Amino acid sequence: MDHRLAFHDVHPHYHRYHRKADLDSFEFTYKAEITSVYKLTEQENLYRIRILDNEDRRHFSFRPGQFIMLELPGIGESPISISSSPSNHEDIELCIRAVGNLTTFLSRAERGTRVGIRGPFGTSFPMERMHGGNILLIAGGLGLVPLRSPIAHVQEHRSMFDKVDIVYGTKDTSRLLFKFQYEMWKKDDIGLHIILEKADPSWTGPVGFTTKVLEEIVKGRDDSYLANTYAIVCGPPVMFKSVCTMLSERGVPMQKMFVDLERRMHCGMGKCCRCNVGSTYTCLKGPVFDYWTVMNLKEAI
Amino acid sequence: MLFRVAEKNEIKTLYNMLAEKNAVVGPVRTGKDRNGAPLYAFEQIADFQKLDLGYTTTRLPAKRYFLPFREDLATFTMNGREWTKQIGYNIDRPYVLFGLHACDINALNKLDKVLMGPVYPMPYYAAKRKNMFIIGIDCRPQPFCFCRSMGADTVLHGFDLFLTDIGDKYFIEILSAEAYEIAKDLKTEAPKESDHLQYMRTVAEKNKQFTAHVDTTDLTKILDMEFQSPVWKQWGDKCLGCGTCANVCPTCYCYGVEETVDVDLQHAKKIKSLYSCNIVDFAEVAGGHNFRPERSTRLKYRYYHKHRGFVEAYEESLCVGCGRCGEACLAGITVPEVIASVRGEEH
Numbered sequence: 001m002d003h004r005l006a007f008h009d010v011h012p013h014y015h016r017y018h019r020k021a022d023l024d025s026f027e028f029t030y031k032a033e034i035t036s037v038y039k040l041t042e043q044e045n046l047y048r049i050r051i052l053d054n055e056d057r058r059h060f061s062f063r064p065g066q067f068i069m070l071e072l073p074g075i076g077e078s079p080i081s082i083s084s085s086p087s088n089h090e091d092i093e094l095c096i097r098a099v100g101n102l103t104t105f106l107s108r109a110e111r112g113t114r115v116g117i118r119g120p121f122g123t124s125f126p127m128e129r130m131h132g133g134n135i136l137l138i139a140g141g142l143g144l145v146p147l148r149s150p151i152a153h154v155q156e157h158r159s160m161f162d163k164v165d166i167v168y169g170t171k172d173t174s175r176l177l178f179k180f181q182y183e184m185w186k187k188d189d190i191g192l193h194i195i196l197e198k199a200d201p202s203w204t205g206p207v208g209f210t211t212k213v214l215e216e217i218v219k220g221r222d223d224s225y226l227a228n229t230y231a232i233v234c235g236p237p238v239m240f241k242s243v244c245t246m247l248s249e250r251g252v253p254m255q256k257m258f259v260d261l262e263r264r265m266h267c268g269m270g271k272c273c274r275c276n277v278g279s280t281y282t283c284l285k286g287p288v289f290d291y292w293t294v295m296n297l298k299e300a301i
Numbered sequence: 302m303l304f305r306v307a308e309k310n311e312i313k314t315l316y317n318m319l320a321e322k323n324a325v326v327g328p329v330r331t332g333k334d335r336n337g338a339p340l341y342a343f344e345q346i347a348d349f350q351k352l353d354l355g356y357t358t359t360r361l362p363a364k365r366y367f368l369p370f371r372e373d374l375a376t377f378t379m380n381g382r383e384w385t386k387q388i389g390y391n392i393d394r395p396y397v398l399f400g401l402h403a404c405d406i407n408a409l410n411k412l413d414k415v416l417m418g419p420v421y422p423m424p425y426y427a428a429k430r431k432n433m434f435i436i437g438i439d440c441r442p443q444p445f446c447f448c449r450s451m452g453a454d455t456v457l458h459g460f461d462l463f464l465t466d467i468g469d470k471y472f473i474e475i476l477s478a479e480a481y482e483i484a485k486d487l488k489t490e491a492p493k494e495s496d497h498l499q500y501m502r503t504v505a506e507k508n509k510q511f512t513a514h515v516d517t518t519d520l521t522k523i524l525d526m527e528f529q530s531p532v533w534k535q536w537g538d539k540c541l542g543c544g545t546c547a548n549v550c551p552t553c554y555c556y557g558v559e560e561t562v563d564v565d566l567q568h569a570k571k572i573k574s575l576y577s578c579n580i581v582d583f584a585e586v587a588g589g590h591n592f593r594p595e596r597s598t599r600l601k602y603r604y605y606h607k608h609r610g611f612v613e614a615y616e617e618s619l620c621v622g623c624g625r626c627g628e629a630c631l632a633g634i635t636v637p638e639v640i641a642s643v644r645g646e647e648h
Contacts, residue, residue: 003483004322005395008431010424024425027375027388073377074562074569078587100587114382241322264586266558269421273555274576274583276602277592279610284420298528298605300594 026269029071029116034109035091040177043098043105044142045082048091049115062086064126064149065260065288069268070094071116072109076102079265079275079283082120083145085152092117095145095177121268123288125150125258127157130230134163136217138243140210140235141170144177144286146260155188163225165191165217169210169239172198179293193217210235211242218250221291226251233291234260244291257291305489306496312464312471315368315487316349317399319434320614325400326366328356343398354400354438358446362551362625363398363405367412367429368546370575374425374558377569382570390428398433402440402620406460407453408551409435414615415554425573434479437463439503445624447637449508450515453621458496467499513624515637516644517608520618524642525611528601532642537597539632544577546603546626546634552619553577578603604639 010023019025030051038046052056062068062082071077077102084093099109109115127150135154139147147166154164166185170176173196185192193214199207206213218226229252233240240259248254263275263282275282278298289297319325329351331342341356343363348594369391376387383552409430416426437460448454456463461480465472473489475481547553562569576583577597584592593599611619620636627635 002322003318003486005319005397005432005434005479007393007395008428010390010428010431020421021419023422023427024388026388026421026424029386031384071571072560073379073386073571074560076560077558077571097588103587112382114384116386263592264584264585266556269423271416271421271423271554271556272576273578273606274557276578276584276606276610279602279606279613298525299598299602 027118027211029118030060032115032117034111034113034115036111037109040095040167041175044095044177045098046178047094047096047106049094049117050091051117058089060120061089062092062120064127064153065098065124065146065258066120066122067091067146067268067287068094068117068119068121069265070102071118072102072113073116075125076103077116077118077266078102079121079268080288081146081149081260083148085156086149087152087156092231093148095142097142097149097219115239119268119281121288125232125260125288131157131160132228133161134165134225134229135161136165136167136214136229136231136247138167138210138214138231138233139169139237140239141175142177142241143234143236143260144168144170145230145234148178148181150232151185151190154190155185158188162228163191163221166191167193167195167196167210167214167217169195169213169235173200173203191217201229209242210239211246214243214246218247220229222265223251229256231257233257240294244294248291254292254295257292258288259291259294261287261289263287303481304492305473305475305484306467306470306492307473307489309466309469309471311487311489312354315436315483316352316399318483318486319399320347320349323351323395323396323397323434325399326363327352328359328360329353330356343413346399352399355399357441358402358623358625360625360629361549362408362623363401364408364551365554366396366398366433367409367426368554368575372425372573373570374573375571377571379567379569390425392429392432395432397432398435400438401435402623403437403456404446404448404453404623405551406435406437406456407448407621408454408623410459411552411553411611411615411617411619411621413459414627421530435460435462437474439463439465439507442507442512444512445628445635446511447513447515447624448622449511450513450517450637451618451622453623454508454511455504462474465500465503467496467503470496472496472503495625496610502517513622513637515622515640516646517618517640519611519639520644521612524605527643530643532639533597533601536634536639536642537595537600539634540579540596540600541632542579542581542596542599543631544580545629545631547575547577547579549625549629550623551609551623551625555583578606600634603607604643608640 036048083095195213265275266272271285341359461477463474499519607619
């Protein structure tokens, strides 16, 4: 009797559209090209990236707050927040600081470099739920990068929101990101409040931490404003903690505040465990969490 | 599930039937430890005599046949600015795993939940898991075994055949259709009532032999309450941060990915290596910030993931109570002692 066991082949049979439940979506990479590199500061570049396959590009869609895994074959792979408008199906924009192995290599890459992208991954800011309300977009340092996507959504749907303010705190004038957009944001009736930790002679605005200017904004508004306000917060843990505590005390409900967390990731798909906070996967349950959830994550704060 | 009984020497027939056309992996004796007790490992075997079904436990779990310590996720061929990515799941034939204990099969069932669930199933694992014909075997509790506390002393699914020694015969559970087809060629009989009774007596006898226990009552809540407990610092001071516990754990699956370029600059590889959350840079991000710089926070995180987070997600803990981590730990840290101390019991 022949008892040779049958071999079960789980190898990919080509699927055009990849779904979370497909085995072959795991290591699927869109091949893409860097179409422009724009120097924002000494450390950060804005990369415009285009998926090469026409059909894949049309079908690639994401929501504000989601991230992709960016791969340079032979160098490595990193999670990067998408920093452009979800309605742009031609290119995606990634603002990346040269800080690690992959990002330093990337800072030397030129237009035309072929990269791989996987995703999009993670949760997003629930923009539709915020329709009809006020929004406070609060960023500390590089935290402005993932907020550029919800800001673009607000600009494109400006009539859907009441008062919109961006509060942006960073070290000094040399670190300011997306300077070319400030006038456009203001023209779209978005209040822009920048605060620097360190002033220089050219700076006439406020100096201090984000909470200082936030406090002034909140002081000038009434209770009905706070009751109908959503906050989107991204920055270092000390910053989002003080910001959310303050807003919570003033009456913004915890489930209306959304925090974007950053962690190390090696897969983006809830497998490698590197991004776990407490025992929650940042890549699956985050990176966008409401503040109540963040408060309940052991280790988050 | 179908129950049969067979004479003991039928196991050799079973082995020979399977080994004729398939690769077989099973427990073999590899040496002695410093106290003279035999050491065992799961290795590929070519001779039934090598198979030691009466083994106590293995130092390393059978995990490496499902999650190799190191494997290629992809290879790249580069040509100027162009590149192509080739993906393979690193298995080309079925294997027979002959003689896994219930804890180790339960460990695979737990891994299935993460690695073969509905959200981004991992094909590298699935390809191997679907190609392993698993024969379970009953065992005798060792001093470090606390599988009964973790509900992992018996296994209900995730294998093909399970053998229990009931004295002069093997009591056989047939779970898969493939196993049924194979068992048809063995000399087996339908179990009689006396065989059922003998099976129950065997299990009852085994249950009396457990000496290590973990109290899991309300453990997820207690871990939350005791998050700031000073006992974590005490265990952290003992921990060497070496990652051995994760290495020998049948359910630890976390990993790191790195990419390398060949010297000819024409080829590159994306390599996955199993990692451990106790190693210092586990949660370090680019730029140098480390979310868990202390050994105590990393050790605590490991317990949180296994005994709280996994329970929250799947209603069961990510520990089967095999006791391998405690046996392998150079600092002598064991799960029953850590949990007891968190619960405020003496240790």
